[in-house]
Amino acid sequence: ACGGKSGSAAPSGPVTLRLGYFPNLTHATAVVGVKKNFFAERLGGKVKLDTKTFNAGPEAVEALFSGAVDATYIGPNPTVNAWQKSKGQAVRVVAGAASGGAAFVVKPGITTPEQLKGKKIASPQLGNTQDVALRYWLKQHGLNTTKEGGGDVAILPQANPDTVTAFGTGAIDGAWVPEPYASRLVKAGGKVLVDERDLWPGGRFVVTNLLVSTKFLKAHPDVVKNLIAGQVDANDFINANPAEAQQVVNAALGELSGKAPDPAQTADAWKTLTFLNDPIAPSLRDGAKHAEEVGLLQPVDLTGIYDLGPLNAVLKARGEQEVRA
Amino acid sequence: MTSVLPAGGVAEQPTDRTAVRLSGVSKVYGRGPAAVHALDNVSLDVAPGEFVCLVGASGCGKSTLLSLVADLDRPTAGTIEVAGGARPGLMFQEPALFPWLTVAGNVGLPMRLRKVSRAERAERVAELLRTVHLDEFGRRRPHQLSGGMRQRVAMARTLALDTPVLLMDEPFGALDAMTRDILHDEIERIWQQRGLTVLFVTHNVREAARLGDRIVLLSSRPGRVVADWRVDVPRPRRIDSPEIAAIAAQVTDRLREEVRRHGS
Amino acid sequence: MTSVLPAGGVAEQPTDRTAVRLSGVSKVYGRGPAAVHALDNVSLDVAPGEFVCLVGASGCGKSTLLSLVADLDRPTAGTIEVAGGARPGLMFQEPALFPWLTVAGNVGLPMRLRKVSRAERAERVAELLRTVHLDEFGRRRPHQLSGGMRQRVAMARTLALDTPVLLMDEPFGALDAMTRDILHDEIERIWQQRGLTVLFVTHNVREAARLGDRIVLLSSRPGRVVADWRVDVPRPRRIDSPEIAAIAAQVTDRLREEVRRHGS
Amino acid sequence: MGADRTIAGLDALDLAATASGESRLAKVWASAWPKLLALAFVLGVWQVVYWSGWREPWVLPAPQEVFADLARAVTTADFWRAIATTLRRGLVGFVLAAAIGLVLGVAVARVRPLRAALGSAITALQTMPSIAWFPLAILLFQISENAILFVVVLGAAPSIANGVISGVDYVPPLLLRAGRNFGARGLSLYRYVVAPASLPAIVSGLKQGWAFAWRSLLAGELLVIIAQRPALGVRLQGLREQNDAAGVISTMIVIFVIGVLADAVFSSADRRLRRAWGLDQA
């Protein structure tokens, strides 16, 4: 079935919901929701859930754009891109999923921002959440950076696994990376200079949210609402049974690589994450503003990116506090 | 016994009794100062069933002429007509065997292209290989043969073409005198049986006299028809007979004169 | 005038006066039931400065013998010795020209490999091309030549090797009688000037008688030395002289007998 | 007499195998010992570097650690399923690419306007990295096996077409003329003359094409990770993301072994060809 068809199908007919997510830690909500059938239960017999896993954000957005999936869990950075590229038409954020899970890890000798002068610091990718956080933080501490890697501190965008290897060989002096790479850098002898949670009010900033295609949302608001209800169940489960949730996520990771990661490492990283349904809208907006300030983003108007009606309906029904865009 | 035409080419009236006709054919390779005038205004009529031998110095344009008649190349000027739209079969100066086929495969290929049935093909291939005295070698590969054997395979392959007009470019150049004598008999037999028209290039003037109804002499650079003998010796002929020797001597004298005039 | 040795090979005592010696040489291609016994127990002594012509039916092993003497292949049995450690130069049955080199480049290559200076090379190439009557063709590519011209380039290239022992495999097979006569004179002159030892394969028995000090006849499958004539006609010789014709007739008769015995 | 029968180094090695009469065992041994020696050499260097403590073990693991990892992996069903999935995709993609590449190659090689139009485009397509095609793949085929196939075919077909073009271009004109003379025209000329004559270049093009297909495949498998279907490309990336050096190297060994097996197929085709053509005796 292609997106167009399911998007325009009558609400009463059989519907397939194609949901994307990444098999990694920050997508634990989705992994648990799928593996423990929270989504399926809420969607009921009439809606068929078809899950797709992606390796990275661009593919997920491409799939959402071309109608290959109807909804996907995704990070804030691709969310803003999708919004901007489609001029606010193609997608809506309907819920948050996780917060936290990023840190600035450096060589042990470095303890103050001044010591970073002339050092090489890695970030996952030019203009992504961590990259912006790094540049903004440096700027606040009077250190200049440029897109091209010049300035007081040289920033090298680099794939996270390579960053760990490079740090291990001493080729870089530090990195602002998400989990589980931050934990790995610490294991490799690094020291946390900044835990990103300390920079945000309440220690909360969005790392994963649920993005839905506008078309699908319009055609099947009830399906989206049930999906969100499933997610809320999943997050409840995660918060109530962190050990079991970790096991589920670990097993899912193992399916991909044929080998589950070290549970201790997962546990380490897990501590820095919070699973919640609030999309933490201010952090998305501030992130975008920071990106503008460090010259990595054209000014973008995010008004209307959130459609939290279904989420609030679910929360209200459960007697939980509603969230704001 | 022989009739020598005036040098400068044949000027008979066109008749229906022409199997191959070249009219004012020229061939120039390349352009500008490096151009080679391989053939210059060659006119030649070959009657159906006629066996014409072409002789001439090395590099005078004999192979060029055959490839033009076989329609593998286009003349720079002039026209070439082949009676009845028949495509002439050409035996190249080099064996030109296909290295990926066995000897039998090479000989059978022209028949395969004509969609001759497998059984008939096998039979005819065996027969052709017997004709060239290579019956035991059907399953060999070309690289396992001696030079003379390759040439014989090429001959068998050309005979497998079954065309009414046959063009042969020094078919017996790499063969010893004995094998050559035997194949002279074979080719004469096939020519008579099938009623073929043959254009036959050779350097062996005796061979030309042994086989040909006519012997045509080409001059060198540019190639022109300079003499045309009719060989009236009745068949069967013997290559070591005095009549053949006499004709050969006559042709050789003229050829010698040509070569002297132009350099080789 | 000629002396016929008993068939079965030469049995002279080894002397210092031997340029090339084959002792009990056999060559088998392949293995098992498909094996071809190309040469069987061939013994042959060639004196320094001798011009030996090899004749034999098509496929009897002449080319095989030359490539063994040239050390391009190994005998299955027997030994081959070449005096003074000299590497014999071989002119192959096919022209074997390098398509990526011009005519002059092909002729000059053996000298380039000997590190002959550029100036000397140019001079010698020009001289060699004059020898084979291709002086205007130095800048052409092999594919722009006729069959006979290619063969002459190959001959010039082999002569450029400057080896004391020369092996030639039907060097004049693709040439007309006139050009061939001229090159007979040239090769004889070079042979005498340089004091070469020559092993010369030909199908033209008259050519063998015209050029050779000796004529050696090989039988077919397996190749064996079956006759060995000494040609005592004084030089300069003429190919159409009666003495040459007489020797040729004698060799031809023996060859005919051989071919009849074995099939071609 | 003292004949000049000394042969210089390289040539002696060349000729060594020409001497016939070797036993079967000797042949197997002749082909096996260099491989074993090379393997031993690589393992030796690796082990020594490891012992030298040049890098921490989690960056550069010891050989035995990698082989232990491999030994563990081969006992799991997922490992074999991953290989099976990727091999199947590779074969299907390769066959498709070969079909397209052959047709395209022949057409471009012989039809002048097509050559002028597409000749350079083929090489240009060949240089296009797989990720550039990802958006188009998803657009055309959504999330499906076909999207992966699309990337594989776009990776391999140009390479195969280029092999065909180069083969067709170098068919000796004499053989073409002979074929024409025998009445082979158009298609039959291709079937009976051009195709067999260019077979060596085509085999070589197919080998290059396989390498392109395989590389594109391992990248393309990341494009859409199809649930419940483990695959080598996903496995490699997954282990990389876990910074599992031993796992990455053991997966590389698997890819390497598959490459060696693929090469064996192409090489045996090539050897047979050369034997038939009389080229392995020089």
Place this chain on the structure above:
Amino acid sequence: MGADRTIAGLDALDLAATASGESRLAKVWASAWPKLLALAFVLGVWQVVYWSGWREPWVLPAPQEVFADLARAVTTADFWRAIATTLRRGLVGFVLAAAIGLVLGVAVARVRPLRAALGSAITALQTMPSIAWFPLAILLFQISENAILFVVVLGAAPSIANGVISGVDYVPPLLLRAGRNFGARGLSLYRYVVAPASLPAIVSGLKQGWAFAWRSLLAGELLVIIAQRPALGVRLQGLREQNDAAGVISTMIVIFVIGVLADAVFSSADRRLRRAWGLDQA
């Protein structure tokens, strides 16, 4: 009489160019119109698909939008610096890979034990995806241009070596024998006979090698992004990460054009070769 001078479709096209005496202009036109037609066709289809509204414009942008993007890009210095950086890396890597590939190819082709040891390994290395080499590249070369070069060379050298091997394997034995007879042994045999005889296959191998080098390079440029040095690979990935469809397509066009230019270089070498060998007249 009615001679059989009709020529079937394909052959007529084959022969068309044999007819000499064309003017220079006519030749340029003959090579230009098919390209223009192909271009017009692609643009036409694209425009029609766009107009049909099959996909939203942010998924499949209009041609004019892409060209506007390209036009904007070409006015920036970074665009040209990116091309210059990537081209320089590509050329350096390719030259290195060619040198290594040629030596390796010749050695493996002619030394039997080496062939037995490494023959299959070369193809196996060729099939190894670039990302598999990233950890090793960083281990050996840290964050430097050399790490990128390493990945490029590992990508391209096996392909070039395979081209050389295939070329050397198919040198006609007669020419080898002739060379030996002229006293060419060992190195001089390679220089004067084997190398020129296998040149066509080597050129074809180099072309494939360039494609491998280029693809590995565009992947490898993501490995270490060097400060102050924009590069095409980084640009492509960056635009893709922003889901900037117009930008991705315009970068693809740039890569395509570079590929076409590279092909022109190889093709002209190839054409010259074929002319010298007398192969373009068949």
